[in-house]
Amino acid sequence: MWLTDHQVNMAFSKAFGRHYTRIPLKKSATIVNGNALRLDWKTIISPDQCSYVLGNPPFIGKQMMSDEQGKDMDAVCGDIQGYGLLDYVTAWYVKASDYIPGTGIRCAFVSTNSISQGEQVGVLWSYLFQRGAKIHFAHRTFIWSNEASGKAHVHVVIEGFGAFDVPVKRLYDYDADGKQSMSSGAMNINPYLVVGTDTVVTARTSPICSVPPIVFGSMPNDGGYLMLTPKEKADLVTVEPASAKLIRPILGAEEFINNVPRWCLWLRDASAAELRLMPLVLARVEGVRQHRLKSTRETTRKLADFPRLFGEDRQPTGRYIAIPSVSSERRPYVPIGFLEASVISNNLLLLVPDATLYHFGVLTSGMHMAWMKTVCGRLESRYRYSNKLVYNNYPWPEPSSNQRGAIEVAAQAVLDARAPQLASGASLADIYDPLTMPAELLKAHQALDRLVEKTYRGKPFSSDRERVEHLFVLYEKITSPLAPVAKRKARS
Numbered sequence: 001m002w003l004t005d006h007q008v009n010m011a012f013s014k015a016f017g018r019h020y021t022r023i024p025l026k027k028s029a030t031i032v033n034g035n036a037l038r039l040d041w042k043t044i045i046s047p048d049q050c051s052y053v054l055g056n057p058p059f060i061g062k063q064m065m066s067d068e069q070g071k072d073m074d075a076v077c078g079d080i081q082g083y084g085l086l087d088y089v090t091a092w093y094v095k096a097s098d099y100i101p102g103t104g105i106r107c108a109f110v111s112t113n114s115i116s117q118g119e120q121v122g123v124l125w126s127y128l129f130q131r132g133a134k135i136h137f138a139h140r141t142f143i144w145s146n147e148a149s150g151k152a153h154v155h156v157v158i159e160g161f162g163a164f165d166v167p168v169k170r171l172y173d174y175d176a177d178g179k180q181s182m183s184s185g186a187m188n189i190n191p192y193l194v195v196g197t198d199t200v201v202t203a204r205t206s207p208i209c210s211v212p213p214i215v216f217g218s219m220p221n222d223g224g225y226l227m228l229t230p231k232e233k234a235d236l237v238t239v240e241p242a243s244a245k246l247i248r249p250i251l252g253a254e255e256f257i258n259n260v261p262r263w264c265l266w267l268r269d270a271s272a273a274e275l276r277l278m279p280l281v282l283a284r285v286e287g288v289r290q291h292r293l294k295s296t297r298e299t300t301r302k303l304a305d306f307p308r309l310f311g312e313d314r315q316p317t318g319r320y321i322a323i324p325s326v327s328s329e330r331r332p333y334v335p336i337g338f339l340e341a342s343v344i345s346n347n348l349l350l351l352v353p354d355a356t357l358y359h360f361g362v363l364t365s366g367m368h369m370a371w372m373k374t375v376c377g378r379l380e381s382r383y384r385y386s387n388k389l390v391y392n393n394y395p396w397p398e399p400s401s402n403q404r405g406a407i408e409v410a411a412q413a414v415l416d417a418r419a420p421q422l423a424s425g426a427s428l429a430d431i432y433d434p435l436t437m438p439a440e441l442l443k444a445h446q447a448l449d450r451l452v453e454k455t456y457r458g459k460p461f462s463s464d465r466e467r468v469e470h471l472f473v474l475y476e477k478i479t480s481p482l483a484p485v486a487k488r489k490a491r492s
Helices: 002-016 067-077 090-099 119-130 230-239 241-246 253-258 272-276 279-293 298-303 357-363 366-375 387-391 401-423 439-454 464-479 485-490
Strands: 052-055 106-112 134-145 153-162 169-174 180-185 247-251 263-265 320-324 337-339 349-353 377-379 382-384
Touching: 052 090, 067 090, 090 106, 090 119, 106 134, 230 241, 230 247, 230 263, 230 279, 241 247, 241 279, 247 253, 253 320, 272 279, 279 298, 320 357, 337 401, 349 387, 357 366, 357 401, 357 439, 366 387, 366 439, 366 464, 401 439
Parallel strands: 052 106, 134 169
Antiparallel strands: 106 153, 134 153, 169 180, 247 263, 320 337, 320 349, 377 382
16 A cells, blocks of 8 residues: 555656655554454454455355365354355455444455355345445456466456445446446445345245246266266167167266267166166166165165166156256357257256247347346356256246247247257357357347347347346346235246
């Protein structure tokens, strides 16, 4: 801070032709070297003498913390339900919220943008709101470039808050080129850093609208014995040709997006008589049994009684929509698609059985993508689609029959635009890469986006932020205790 003061003084001197300096320093700062999460801030400076708390706390994800940092989290956040989901940086927010009640102190921290997305929002801000915190200003996600060697690029936000409200709030936004824009006024900024009430989206076990339920794919829990590489499949069929009808393609998020061939033994409907004629298949079944018996989990050991079956079988009996649980943040759309019942999905895909073209159209639209980007969690920087946070909380539109029909036609046009690319051997990763996305596919998506948006309002949306702000208004209406039940059920 002294260095910054000196730099400003030099600029002042140059601008006004008058030498201005505070060097030699006559005032001394109070500098305390210690663990900020273990120190009692009130013993360093009394809250009634403090005006601002500013900082750039360490960016460490919950899974990357050291044992000592984990103990810091226990000490600061241990009373918060679900604090195990929080990143290290959030402890400074909690520490500040305990320091500022009843004062005019303003706080601001540079943080990873993960704290304004996904499950962390509900855990952190439910507590902060109880402590009287209000967001005064915020910088939405921008890339912060480190000037040190290596030039690390981090996606960050800045959140300014206090234990009191202010009449004018400021919300700073950044476009793809880093250009800043600012809106201000008597609006309220919510923890997702969009204009809206202090609402947090919490995990739900069922959708808020009347749409097909979403489930995880089936979990093998087989020790790998039911899985087959293409070579293993070929070798098995060569020796035991009858096994061919028991082998199915199996997809997780990686295989689905990147068109990676993988196979499994699907023995749900196989008869005991035919299995006894396949010693190699039975050897794999025995491998599953032994794997489960060695588990430290009682539930897994019980599954040893059913070694021919997946540990959890949620495979639909008809065509279904598959959504990858993790997808690159570079893609304009998460690759979503239909799969036939003969294709097995593992637990790294989320499935929507009984879904129609209309459901596919809304889920693959820009409206749903904007919601997903805001409320989903992240795995590193990749999107982590959540059934309980994203799908079950999504405010679906209320289209007329004509609008619904138009969306179905446009959704089919997206699938049709994909078909020749996929037939030629391209993967979903290839055709949804922003650098290689075919023009006809992008145009089909854009046409679908416009139709879906019109079911929400007639005026076009200008940005994802505007889309999300509109969706939050609907979310609050639908989830309000006073919302008419009939209206909620009408959203199908």
